Amino acid sequence: MIHTLFEYIKKPTMYALSSSEFWNDSYISKNMLRTHLDPNIDAASRNFKFIDQSVKWLNSIAPVETHPNVLDLGCGPGLYADRLNSLGYQVTGIDFSKRSIEYAKKTNKNNEYIYMNYLEIEYENQFDLIMIIYCDFAVLKPTDRKKLLKKIYKALKPGGKFIFDVFTSVYYKDKYEQTSWAYIEKNGFFNKEPHLCLEAHHIYENNVRLNQYLIIDENGHIDNYLIWDTFFTKETILQEIRNLGFNSIEFYSNVCGYKFREDSETMCLVLNK
Ligand SMILES: C[S@@+](CC[C@H](N)C(=O)[O-])C[C@H]1O[C@@H](n2cnc3c(N)ncnc32)[C@H](O)[C@@H]1O
Numbered sequence: 001m002i003h004t005l006f007e008y009i010k011k012p013t014m015y016a017l018s019s020s021e022f023w024n025d026s027y028i029s030k031n032m033l034r035t036h037l038d039p040n041i042d043a044a045s046r047n048f049k050f051i052d053q054s055v056k057w058l059n060s061i062a063p064v065e066t067h068p069n070v071l072d073l074g075c076g077p078g079l080y081a082d083r084l085n086s087l088g089y090q091v092t093g094i095d096f097s098k099r100s101i102e103y104a105k106k107t108n109k110n111n112e113y114i115y116m117n118y119l120e121i122e123y124e125n126q127f128d129l130i131m132i133i134y135c136d137f138a139v140l141k142p143t144d145r146k147k148l149l150k151k152i153y154k155a156l157k158p159g160g161k162f163i164f165d166v167f168t169s170v171y172y173k174d175k176y177e178q179t180s181w182a183y184i185e186k187n188g189f190f191n192k193e194p195h196l197c198l199e200a201h202h203i204y205e206n207n208v209r210l211n212q213y214l215i216i217d218e219n220g221h222i223d224n225y226l227i228w229d230t231f232f233t234k235e236t237i238l239q240e241i242r243n244l245g246f247n248s249i250e251f252y253s254n255v256c257g258y259k260f261r262e263d264s265e266t267m268c269l270v271l272n273k
Helices: 002-008 027-037 049-062 081-084 099-109 143-156 236-245
Strands: 067-073 089-094 112-115 128-133 156-167 178-184 195-203 208-217 222-230 249-253 266-272
Touching: 002 156, 002 208, 027 099, 049 081, 067 081, 067 143, 067 178, 081 089, 081 099, 099 112, 128 143, 143 156, 143 236, 236 249, 236 266
Parallel strands: 067 089, 067 128, 089 112, 128 156
Antiparallel strands: 156 266, 178 195, 195 208, 208 222, 249 266
């Protein structure tokens, strides 16, 4: 056990994988769903006031009359998809959390919810609006982002929009290379039983960040969860989308359509095909 621990506490190589299932672990996914559905917090999903405002803005820039067919990638339990459907949109939601998709299917029978990895989508000229909301695009490694962007462009109808958000350097300005630990007696986010949580924040080249959680239970079992992210500037995101074929690109501060500001923690892009 100690050898495994010593291996895990070395700085992981870029885009190394978690040792254990994260999104579909039966205990973690229950906590994750509860977090999505908490109306007041920004974790897993944003707070409901923000989501309501966001849906209102989406409706204003991609009205249902002209943009009725929506693809929501990483839809979670369908908080956006459900609201959009009540405004008349037909939404296809894709997520690789089984529990979230089951919840979404139960709460809304009009939308289509699919349990799959969105990197595997194969659509052509089918959607008026495609979205990836809550900075999920940037958890992917560069080759997967490139692959996904091409698939999204292909899946959009001419005149369609792709909307997504990412974190900026402002979000990470106070996050340094650091480690900490905690003893959790019961009902932690990752484990129900007593455990130690060793937490690290690692910094890599090209604005890549890693949040690492080592969960060690009383039997000495270790789970190593690696949550990757990249923050972007206008320039670095433009490099990724410049040659895809989109006609125009708009920048906002967030997915509620606030005017773009350099001091915003997030950046939202609207790409028009
Ligand atoms: C931060 S949550 C955001 C959920 C939703 N967009 C929202 O704002 O309420 C990210 C979601 O993306 C899903 N996800 C992450 N990577 C995925 C992938 N490659 N394929 C499908 N779903 C993915 C996760 O399961 C999770 O539900």
